[in-house]
Amino acid sequence: MKKITASFIAMTLLLTSLFSCSKNENKDDNPANGFDKAAMLSSYSDNLIIPAYATMQQKIAALQIASDAFIANPNASTQAAVKTAYSETHLQYIKIATFNFGPADNALLDNYLNFCGGLDYSFTADGELTGFSVDTNSINNNISAGAYNLEMLTRSGFYSQGFPALNYLYFGNEAITKMDSKRAKYISDLLARMKILIDKVANDWIGYRSTFVSNTQTNSGSPIAYIVNQMSYQLDLLKGPRIGWPLGKQSNGKVFETKCEAYYAGISMALAVENLNSIKRLYTGNNVSGKGLSDYLVALNQSTLNTDVLAQFDIALAKLKAIPDPLSNSLLTQPTKVDEAYKEIQKLVTLMKTDVASATAVQISYADNDGD
């Protein structure tokens, strides 16, 4: 018993000395030999997130101009112009889609602009509103009714606005011949609503920045947990609704070519490549040296893991780039190439959900709960 008492006292001393010496050591907030998470988060907001929203504001304004020209005078040339503006805007949106937390999450930006259908809805039959479907019936009903509520929280509501609706209205069959005042008004209303949402999120980020930067925890709901979770969520989207499910992974090879993202614009692969590039930027902190999650992993003595993750990004990117647009064609003509990309993306998903999540002590779970 005496020995036990002695060791207990020893532990007490150790603990108290720990608390007392730490008080003296820690004068500034930047640990000398540690990694500065606040600086990392500052860099994320200033070098990646906020500039991307600013660019998005410019792109949507440019799209409005091209769109107005197309509406006023629908022909092949104005359609080509709107295609360029639309593609640039959609690609820019893909860049900000990876910041689907904080202000963007509060505004339901992703639901209203580029609804993916959610990961919990599988592809089983044609005509179901899943993945990157477009609800053409609702769109046409809205147009002929002339009155619509774009704030409704319904799947068909999400599927009849934002990029899915625009790419159908600009590039769908008879997009030029069917243009009339009602259709024109619907397009303008959609764009106006997209602009309001984007402006709101961009402005909210100015206030949210300090919350984001100052919270260096890794619990669920913290910025670092958001970043790690977003990477795995976005990779799940890429693997599932973007390429795997249209390829027929859930349906014994039955292809769903019309469920490709931006089907009518035919730029699904460009968007998919941009998606993976954006996830990589989220991982590296837009390549700002020493300020990315990748650098945090290196600081945690996980440089081998970091090298492997970066290499896997590049392998998956190369495989994605090998698939030509439009994806709706490639699914039928070159399914092997899509399958190869799918497999490499899955390897990246595994790295994110197991190795990276473990190394950063972040839970992959989109909800809060107790654990032990």
Add this chain to the structure above:
Amino acid sequence: MIKSLQQRLSFDKTVSIAPLITFRIVFGLLMFLSIVRFWWNGWIESIYVQPKFHFTYVGFEWVQPLGNIGMHLIFLCIGLSALMIVFGLFYRFATIVFFISFTYVELIDVTTYLNHYYFISLVAFLLIFLPANKDYAVDMRLHPEQRRLTVPAWCVGILRFQMTVVYIFAGIAKLNPDWLFEAMPMRIWLPGKTHLPIIGSLMYETWVAYLFSWFGAVYDLLIAFFLLNKKTRPIAFAFVLIFHIATAIFFPAIGMFPFVMIANSLIFFSAAFHQKLQSYLLFYNNRLKKTIPNSQPYYFHFAPLMKAALYIYIAFQLVFPFRYLLYPGHLFWHEEGFRFSWRVMLMEKSGAAYFTVKDKISQQKIEVNNREFLTPLQEKMMSTQPDLIVKYAHHLANEYRQKGIQQPAVYAEIYVALNGSRSRLFIDSSVNLAAEKLGWQHYNWVLPYLKKSN
């Protein structure tokens, strides 16, 4: 030691009822607050209403969620019975209702298993038999003649025993090479805590991870003895406070556990301490005016039967956590005999699981979207635990049979990372899991654990 254990659990020797009264009140209050918190967080819906499928326990497949209204009603039952326990109102009835409703909820889904929920179920079960309402209780206003000042020693002793079991087994569980010699998983978890004031910057230091690991192990192994010993009790309780408040600050996701342990550690204090504590309670002294308590100690009608049951309970508590010894392979990897053994915050484990359903007849092949069937929490838990994997595979076979696949075979490619080692293939991907049995036997389709090579 043995002798004192006999005394502590004696049916003949009597002790003051006071510790039992505090325990009843504190436990009831804490349970009530836990239920309010659970409800407030919306977890009744997200955990027990929204999921389409639940991982039931072997032998308890009949325990199913009761729908939105039903689940809210059962939580209402738990909350109200907890309050009734606090006030000592229809105590026997309240403890039975609490035990059954709480345990029912915990049995619905394995993925929500937490050691302190198991602890609460055990304590609730014990309380049914303990006369914790024989003083300072509404019941005693209704039946003043039943009031007692003393109870058989085991009534307090068994609760101290239960607390001791939690601590010591949690300590024994920490005596593994990863915890002691690699400071795992502390070494992974602490760098995520640099936001803490004062000590934050130390969290990157490896020696701090070792200090936390070793201190945690020593604390768990010894704290119960220091709480039992009268001389060391005050300082030991100070350690209880420091330790559990620290864990609550460091690991907020651990939920109510620290507070449950702090509050219930009061059971170790003396009768005099508890009488002093209770003297601050409303109406405490008034209760004396009403009647003179029955001077006889509380008496159990079926003492020999109770005694036998008590010994069986104690033996079970001492033996069951060691059942992992009956299984081959690395405990953390296989998790056979892992639950119900006080293994708290012991490892960092994460997985990614990809299931494929194949029709033996038509040769159809379908890759499963886990999110179609599971919540993110369920998917996370399932991905690393073999019994949940096989349970899910059986569920998938059923689901796809209904979708028209005549003879579904279920295969899984699963990768798991454990305690800082890189992710590895977890199970044999060529095994049809739909044909594998769920049960207590060793699952030989789990690949052997390989020591890390980082």
